[in-house]
Amino acid sequence: MKKIVWIFIIALIGSFVFVAVNNFLKKEPNPNLEKGYTEEEVAVIETLSEENKNYLLETNYHPNLLEYFAVENMMEEKLINYIQFHETYGLNLNETVYIVNHNYDDLNVYDESTIAFMHGDYYIHEYLNRYLAYQTQLTVSFDSVETMRDYVITAVNSNLDYAFYTQDYAVDLEKNELILVNKYYKLPSDYVPENLVKIEYPYGVSLMLQATVYEQYKLMWEAAKSQGLSLYIRSPYRSYATQNTLYNNYVARDGKAAADTYSARPGYSEHQTGLAFDVTSPTTNFDTFEYSKEFEWLQENAYQYGFILRYPKEKEYITGYMYEPWHYRYVGVDVATKIHETGLTYEEYYAYYVR
Numbered sequence: 013m014k015k016i017v018w019i020f021i022i023a024l025i026g027s028f029v030f031v032a033v034n035n036f037l038k039k040e041p042n043p044n045l046e047k048g049y050t051e052e053e054v055a056v057i058e059t060l061s062e063e064n065k066n067y068l069l070e071t072n073y074h075p076n077l078l079e080y081f082a083v084e085n086m087m088e089e090k091l092i093n094y095i096q097f098h099e100t101y102g103l104n105l106n107e108t109v110y111i112v113n114h115n116y117d118d119l120n121v122y123d124e125s126t127i128a129f130m131h132g133d134y135y136i137h138e139y140l141n142r143y144l145a146y147q148t149q150l151t152v153s154f155d156s157v158e159t160m161r162d163y164v165i166t167a168v169n170s171n172l173d174y175a176f177y178t179q180d181y182a183v184d185l186e187k188n189e190l191i192l193v194n195k196y197y198k199l200p201s202d203y204v205p206e207n208l209v210k211i212e213y214p215y216g217v218s219l220m221l222q223a224t225v226y227e228q229y230k231l232m233w234e235a236a237k238s239q240g241l242s243l244y245i246r247s248p249y250r251s252y253a254t255q256n257t258l259y260n261n262y263v264a265r266d267g268k269a270a271a272d273t274y275s276a277r278p279g280y281s282e283h284q285t286g287l288a289f290d291v292t293s294p295t296t297n298f299d300t301f302e303y304s305k306e307f308e309w310l311q312e313n314a315y316q317y318g319f320i321l322r323y324p325k326e327k328e329y330i331t332g333y334m335y336e337p338w339h340y341r342y343v344g345v346d347v348a349t350k351i352h353e354t355g356l357t358y359e360e361y362y363a364y365y366v367r
């Protein structure tokens with residue numbers, strides 16, 4: 013009986029002491045702790061920028077705060093955007109960080125289809141509505157969402173959602189050797205490149221190219237020659253007037269539809285830029301060049317001199333031209349190398365990297 017009383021008294025005194033000491037040591041309560049954040053979260057919050065700290069202080073509890081910090085490519089300065097985006101659309105945090113980082117967070121609706129497009133290699137955000145519209149018009153079926161998506165992106169980036177010769181975008185001449193001229197981008201009828209020079213290099217007819225292009229061609233010709241090969245320029249720069257005559261002759265001969273598959277309408281020809289030429293070997297013509305050693309060599313080496321095969325096989329639907337093993341276009345060594353590595357057409361490259 014006595015023992016129990018003593019234990020009771022000691023416990024009572026002990027708890028008084030405990031409460032007193034505890035009250036003495038107690039600091040201001042941390043508002044974030046009170047909001048529901050864990051000690052661990054509070055420690056991380058303490059390390060954040062003032063802007064982030066203030067935002068967290070002024071807003072309600074955001075669950076799983078630390079999970080944002082575990083996402084790949086997470087940028088602390090975008091934390092508020094992540095939180096707001098996530099809480100509005102409910103997408104998972106990986107998707108949230110991806111979309112916010114790429115500045116794709118300005119839409120009203122996010123569904124499976126839009127998100128799939130956003131993960132495409134050559135996705136252009138301002139084209140999203142065109143992608144979605146083009147997707148609904150597809151009549152072919154695809155083995156996966158990704159295949160379909162890539163097909164649509166390629167098509168729309170190349171303007172295939174519009175018919176050829178319906179847009180007449182002005183060629184952006186400021187882009188110099190990176191200009192795009194095709195069935196959507198048109199040159200003025202009076203456009204003549206400023207720095208045309210006469211080409212008289214061996215195995216080339218006496219016509220004109222832009223100076224840089226000619227210099228690079230000469231280097232390429234020499235390199236081919238050192239391998240026992242011989243390149244022969246058939247057709248370099250062509251004026252608007254020449255193209256006009258040429259095209260109209262083809263139309264008279266084969267009809268407009270057929271002529272459009274192999275000849276450009278005046279103003280739409282790359283030959284008017286002085287950046288392109290048709291080349292074969294002295295012993296081959298356009299029909300047989302594809303089977304020559306010279307063509308094989310160009311396939312492997314043309315990019316090192318800044319040239320690309322402009323109208324490749326199986327890309328006819330993009331370029332708007334039949335396969336032309338003989339038509340090369342100067343874009344500079346860096347761009348030609350990138351195109352050689354990626355296998356993009358110039359239409360696709362221009363849309364994503366140049367435009």
Ligand SMILES: [Zn+2]
Pocket residue numbers: 283289290338339
């Ligand atoms: Zn050509």
